[in-house]
Amino acid sequence: MTDWESVIGLEVHAQLATSSKIFSGASTAYGSEPNTQACTVDLGFPGVLPVLNAEVVKMAIKFGVAIGAKICSHSVFERKNYFYPDLPKGYQISQFELPIVGTGSLEITAEEGAKKTIGITRAHLEEDAGKSLHDEFVDQTGIDLNRAGTPLLEIVSEPDMRSAKEAVAYARKIHSLVRYLEICDGNMQEGSFRCDANVSVRPVGQKELGTRTELKNINSFRFLERAINHEIQRQIDLIEGGGKVVLETRLYDSSKDETRSMRSKEEANDYRYFPDPDLLPVAVDEADIEAIRASLPxxxxxxxxxxxxxxxxxxxxxxxxxxxxxxxxxxxxxxxxxxxxxxxxxxxxxxxxxxxxxxxxxxxxxxxxxxxxxxxxxxxxxxxxxxxxxxxxxxxxxxxxxxxxxxxxxxxGLKQITDSSEIEGLIDDVIAANPTQVEQFRAGKEKVLGFFVGQIMKQSKGKANPGQVNSMLRDKLK
Amino acid sequence: MSLKKEAVRKIAHLARLQIDESDLDRYATDLSNILTLFEQMNQVDASDIVPMAHPMDATQRLRPDEVTELDQRDKFQAIAPDVNRGLYRVPKVIE
Structure with missing residues (x-):
């Protein structure tokens, strides 16, 4: 029997908590009527130009400083080209070669309280796509572009996690951090905080990584753990059965607790990134960074x-x-x-x-x-x-x-009874009503004391001061 | 460096461009010539030159985080081919 080791890296998409979109003045409020918050820029009309939101840059720097990362002085936006109906322009504006946040790290509390440092490769800014609604119509897909252009910070970890539990600890830590920094509301149900997991397995001791799969569609920490554990087992079973893991994206279905293949990555991966000619490099100087560092909570x-x-x-x-x-x-x-x-x-x-x-x-x-x-x-x-x-x-x-x-x-009328004469009255009543137990106590049966305290508390409807009852009762019973 | 016809087909597909089979050879030659030009430029020692991200030597101006756009859905949807219940409708895309 081979012993297997799992290797996990996470990509977290945190929706930045701005009022307006990353490149347009349309609102980012959640839950509005479809397409009422998608303007010409978000819809990719000809002739429009993106203008970067200052707050988005500030929020990304906040995050970078908090994880001890180097902030890129001249970061560049690029076009990631692919076709999908909820991406009107035919490309997503993202960052590739020069992301705003460089390498950093985060300490997590791993299993049994041990501390472990997880590397963060980078964090970059990008725009979100719209939403495809597949169940609204029988033969067609409905497109809501309210989300198109919402600012995202994509936080990419190193493949430093070795179990689903560690992955969850890391995701929770990022979640906690972005909420502390007030850059993301962290609402997983509404999709403001999304996790994709890259999972592979290898025999213990082997250096090179196994082929990974990417798990998407995970909207709670509980499902993150289950989806990863499920995928680890699937890969081990596959390899032990003589099969091979293929590089692909898999969707997690929480109702069935299984992952299923979404698309194989080879072709989809050819995004032909190039610098977006509509956007100039984003300049950040040391003074900006220091001002933000000083403002951190x-x-x-x-x-x-x-x-x-x-x-x-x-x-x-x-x-x-x-x-x-x-x-x-x-x-x-x-x-x-x-x-x-x-x-x-x-x-x-x-x-x-x-x-x-x-x-x-x-x-x-x-x-x-x-x-x-x-x-x-x-x-x-x-x-x-x-x-x-x-x-x-x-x-x-x-x-x-x-x-x-x-x-x-x-x-x-819940005020505690601390008046000794009132408590004394209660004690006398209970002693008079229970002569048998009084005899037992006097014969040395200490346990009966608890019975008396219980009766007295009951008579007082819980209001007698228990300390006073205890000490006065002993004196009375002697 | 020369580009094979197969590569041209793939690039065209990724860009969703429909190209006549009869034009493939010409595209392959033209694109190969461009690549050859780049190869020639690559001969120049540019090790001490900072790569340029944009032809304008300037940096990005930023805008304040304010909602400035009003809802103009009706106008946008008036020119869309298929709209229902506020949604743009497209052929079914199954993931």
Whole structure:
């Protein structure tokens, strides 16, 4: 039996979050009526000229600086020539020989927490094509060109990943980064963040790479992992069965969990790139780059390090809180309101809040319980107004929009009972009602104490302060 | 360097140009002559010359990221051969 090693490289297409297109003043808003956002430039009318969007250049540089890449001082746009109905000009304006972002790298957390550096070959700017709708009509294809001309940053990795898990870790890292940089909304369902995977296998120890296939049409991280694993197995089975892998593009079908051949690449690959005579080289000077570098926000890796070193969070919690920008923002807002409750805030965000968000399919930035509300709730636990158990009830009520912590505590009468005489009354009642258990306790059966605490808490509807109940109960039972 | 007829056929196909079989020889000769000219130019030592990306010695002017185009779909679609429900219709392309 041969042991196989898989080799994976990813191409990520990140749609840049501009208002207008890369070469025209048409809107990039998602979900509008078909073809209402496609102007003469996007439609490839004769005589029109592309004019480059300044923001697109800035966003590409932001990304380049964040991955430690060299920014090309004179990058060039080229024409990539092919014919397809959703590409009106007959060529896509892209970059080839001189991309704006050169070689960089990114550190990922691979399996079992080990760090691994993944090389990024390049990142280049290009325009998106339109959309072909094959199911709208029986014998025809419908073309919507609203997406044509939307700016894309194509980020090409080195074939540095050795498993589907690593590929997903890398894709998630890029996703996290572009969201932190606010250059892409990262919405995979709407196609703003797309991954193509180049996959090949080779016997362990072999130096040269096997023939690769390119997987397209993957719109979630879960499917990315499944599609790659599926393709690795397909290639191994094929080779072990005496077959050969052919260079081709394969589409992943998530409903069937399989990949199928789309087109063989040899012919399609002949794109006859040449510099676009309509566009001059894009000049970027050191001062521009430095200004952008200075404007970068704290990035996920720096944040994680600060959470570890300054806030003393665990490695696991620091990673979870820093990898998603919106989670980090939530955490930091709650923390600024109640800095002394750091551990409680972490636990609630990763526990009850995350559970509620998942259950209701809500993103953290849209949480009905705001960071301020959560901090206030935790403060009421800390000052003994309510118990941790009651806090869960208040949280649920806040989630449903019943108002602030204090208002809910007041309206529902949830204030913790800390008045000793009131607690004493509760204890006396329970002791009087359960003489058998009193006898058992006095005979040395310590466990019965839990029974009494439970009864008293029940009588108080969870509002008695558990610490006070415990200490007073012991004295009473003696 | 001479271009074979087969190569001319392939280039024409990639550019979606319909060429008469009888013209192939002439195209092959003409294109080969151009390539020969390039070969001649390649003899010149240009190692210390920066490649030129554009004949105008200038750099790209940029525009601010603003939406300036209004919806003119009706006008564009009035001259399209086949439109339905706002979509341009083309013969079925199966991937």
């Amino acid at each position: 704290e990035l996920p890796d720096e944040k994680r390090r600060r959470y570890l070193d300054t806030l003393k969070l665990s490695e696991y919690n620091a990673e979870l809180l820093s990898s998603n920008r919106d989670t980090a923002v939530y955490f930091e807002q709650a923390l600024s309101r109640a800095p002394e409750l750091k551990d409680q805030i972490v636990n609630w965000i990763l526990g009850d809040l995350s559970a509620a968000l998942n259950r209701n399919e809500v993103e953290i930035q849209d949480s009905p319980v705001t960071p301020q509300m959560l901090a206030d709730l935790l403060q009421r636990i800390a000052d003994n107004t309510i118990s941790g158990k009651i806090a869960k009830e208040v949280f649920e009520a806040m989630w449903r929009g019943e108002g602030s912590t204090d208002r809910i505590i007041e309206a529902r």
